Structure formats: C-alpha cells, structure tokens
Amino acid sequence: MDLIQSIAKGLPAVGEHDYVKGGVLVRVSRLLRPDQAEEYQAALGGER
Numbered sequence: 001m002d003l004i005q006s007i008a009k010g011l012p013a014v015g016e017h018d019y020v021k022g023g024v025l026v027r028v029s030r031l032l033r034p035d036q037a038e039e040y041q042a043a044l045g046g047e048r
Helices: 002-010 034-044
Strands: 017-021 024-028
Touching: 017 034, 024 034
Parallel strands: none
Antiparallel strands: 017 024
16 A cells, blocks of 8 residues: 555656555545545545
C-alpha cells in the first residue's frame, strides 16, 4: 500500500483514493469529490 501511495504522490494526474481492508484494495477515481470517495471507504470498512 505504501508503494502505491508513493507512486500516486509522484504522479498527481493519476492519483486515486485508495482504501484497504485485509487483502482487499479498493481504488476510486480521483474525479470523485473526497466526500463521495469516502462513501466507498465506509462501505468497505477499511482504512486509508
């Protein structure tokens, strides 16, 4: 997960919202507003 986040920070045009729970990674489009993306985090019950 740290690797994905470090790459995304270096390429802001491809940045996404990433959420993890256990072995599941959900990547949500950067085109969503943060409050919209956080709905995916809540549904997953994961951490950012």
